[in-house]
Amino acid sequence: MAKKVAKQLPLKLRTGRKTDVRAQFAALCWRVKNDKVQVCLVTSRTRQRWIIPKGWPMHKQTPANAAATEAYEEAGVSGDAVDFCLGVYSYHKPQKVGNAPIITMVYPVHVTHVHSKWPEKKQRRRKWMSPAKAAKKLTEPELKRIVAGFKPNRIAR
Secondary structure (H helix, E strand, O other), rough: OOOOOOOOOOOOOOOOOOOOOOEEEOOOOOEEEOOEEEEEEOOOOOOOOOEEEEEEEOOOOOOHHHHHHHHHHHHOEEEEEOOOOOEEEEEEEEOOOOOOEEEEEEEEEEEEEEEOOOOOOOOOOOOOOOHHHHHHHHEEEEEHHHHOOOOOOOOOO
């Protein structure tokens, strides 16, 4: 008998202080092209370093759906988000006063459409590459491990 996976529920948000530990949801956008897995990276808006699309929780959206929304806004891709956290990484987001600690949960998004126009197209670059090459371009050690070890066939659905 097949195991049932619990369905993720939409979040109800409350307000917090900007210096509190905060959560973000990220999208590991992937596709298969010429029988090879590719992942999508985008540049950050300010320092132009390579990252995966990520953003804040969204009221009444699941973490995976919030990650998929960020994938569209930042990378111009859409597809099927899976409610399966691939891993977690942390970083410090620069603020006007100090740095805010951020915990980021990564969700897979199987890309079915690459848009030619999207909300942040003029602010970012998008690039497809192998998970191994993408991992080398990233800064956060935990995120490098998540991306380098990504295998679509291991995603629980």
